[in-house]
Amino acid sequence: MSNSPDATLPAVNAMRVYWERITPLMLGTLAMREAGTCLLPKYPAEEDCVYKERLALSTLLPAYSETVGNMTSRVFAEPLQLGDDVPPQIAEMAKNIDNAGNDLNSWSVAFFSEGLSHGLCHAFIDHAQVEGVRTQADEQAAGVRPYAVLVKPEQVLGWRSKGGVLTMIRYKEVVEEEDGEFGAKCVEQIRVLEPGSWRIYRKGEKAGEWEVHDEGPTSLPVIPWVTFYTGRTGFMTAKPPLMELAHLNVKHWQSQSDQDNILHVIRVPILARIGVQQQYDNQGKPLPTEFKVGVGALTDLPMNGDMKYVEHTGKAVEAGRTALKDLIDEMRMAGAKLLTPEKVATKTATQAEEDAAQELSPLERMAHQFGDCLAQLLQYMADYRSLGDGGTVEMRGNFDVDYMPEVSLPTLVSMANAGMLSHETLFTEMQRRGVISDEYKWPEELGRIGSQGPALGAI
Structure with a gap:
């Protein structure tokens, strides 16, 4: 068991197998090229220089990222609505939920999108520490307030829990600090949250060692952490709900590369000489032969010799085009499953009648769960200010199947x-x-x- 704060739990590594495909698909063509042979295998006996050229010419059809974006747009087809039970102070904070100028609705778009693409996403409520500020009146006068922090799943290193309650969470983050009179530098650090306290680790002078850089208390007896799941498999673990679409999109990336490579090859006819034999000297060494091709050039051929261009028939191109079209249709179907209400295999007639008007698509169910997560974040903000109930959040999306x-x-x-x-x-x-x-x-x-x-x- 490692005592280093950057030690990664096996459960996190298991999820990273999914994210190795998901993250490049979300980032686009350059990230897919950066992944190299992990997502675009080399041909047998393919030279490195040839592979690099093929990789540099490959382009991604952004089916996965566009599906995630389109589904997220459906969830936020109308701005989310704060309930009437949200305290006025919290409603005012929601206009700048992350203390960086983003209101709750715009900040939530990134939160939901990351959760949909990767299977889960995290957020917690932080509270700035200012010396000399002791009361809530002092906090308000100094502009010190609780605010939301988005934590992407790849940032999380590990956690501990007891009875389904989080007792510790560790994640990596990068902060920007001043460097000289005009410069700035990015510093990597590990933040550790526990009930009632927090710590920040940074790399020390010795290579590979982490040291406590800062620490302090919080006024809450719990970790103000919320995890939004879209494909939950356990506590703090999930599988992306669109994973099959991701596999199809990677397959399309590979097939498109093959198709482009075929087109590149067949567009350049191969010039072949027939009946021309290599000439050798008395010592068995090949004699140099002069061969010119082009306008104004003359090439001699021996008796019964021939020269012509050899071209591809094009049948493989048509087969590849058909396969790509089929893949696009399969990807469209895989993405549309989020809009199809889930059916129970066996239902009584009474159950069918009662549930007919209550069937939810997977996307609509995710939206309702997301509203609950946002409400929990508001509750933590209310707890910091001792305001009682934090209120509710309503998601007003459009989940119609035919909304295309x-x-x-x-x-x-x-x-x-x-x-x-x-x-x-x-x-x-x-x-x-x-x-x-x-x-x-x-x-x-x-x-x-x-x-x-x-x-x-x-x-």
Whole structure:
């Protein structure tokens, strides 16, 4: 057992197997190239220089990151709503939840997105320490207040718990400090949180050793830590809910690289000479031969010799294109599963009727759980100020399965043109999908349509 604060729990290393794929997919093409052979294997007997060139030309279709972004946008289709039970002081703090200018809604977007992509994400409520400030009145006068800190899953090194309650958490962070008159430097440190106290470790003068840099008490008897799960497998552990989509996206990355490589090869025809034999001198050494290709050049060939360009038939290109299209369809289906309500295998007729109006999609359930996490963070802020109940948070997203304009709108327009759907309903459906602003009202728009005269070509 290591006594070093940077020791990593096996449970964290197990999750990092997932994140080795997830993180590059979220960061994009440059990160995928940086991963090298981990995500893009070399061909057998492929030279390093050839592989590096192929890797440098590979590009990522951002299916995973865009799915995470689109699903997060659904959750925040409307700004989250603080309940009427949130104390005024906490509601005011929520306008600058992280003490860096971000309100609760905009800060929460990154919190939710990270949790959705990696399976979980963490946050805690910190409180600045200022000398000479002892009472809450002094804190408010000095501008000292509790604030939220986002901790990404890769930062966490380990934890301890007892009875499902966190008793210690360790994570790495990087802070920026002044360096000289104008410069700044980034310093890596490890923060250790325990009920009622905190410590910060930094590397000492001896290589590999960590020393306590700072420490202090907190006024709470618990660690004000919240973990948002989207694919929970246990306490502080999770599997990304879109992991199968991640595998498909990596497969597409590899297949796209193969496809680009094939295109690169077949676009350059190979010039072949047929019937030309190597000439040797009396000592058996090959004689130099002059070979010129190009405009204004003459090449001699022996009797019955031939020269021509050899080109690829292109069948492999079409097969590769079809495979890529199939992968895109599979990825689209894998991402859409978050919007499909989960069905119970066996239900009685009564249960089916009672649950019909209460079925939630996985994404909607995540949104409700996320609202509870935010409420817990507000509760910790209220505990720091002894304000009692911290209140509730309501998530107002759009979780409709058909909320995909590029898919559903052509069908709706066709129905309206065929007289199977009223123009007013079509207008409403377009507003629901965000195609038309909610500021417009159908009666007013109908009046504008009537006043603009007949359509072009109708006269």
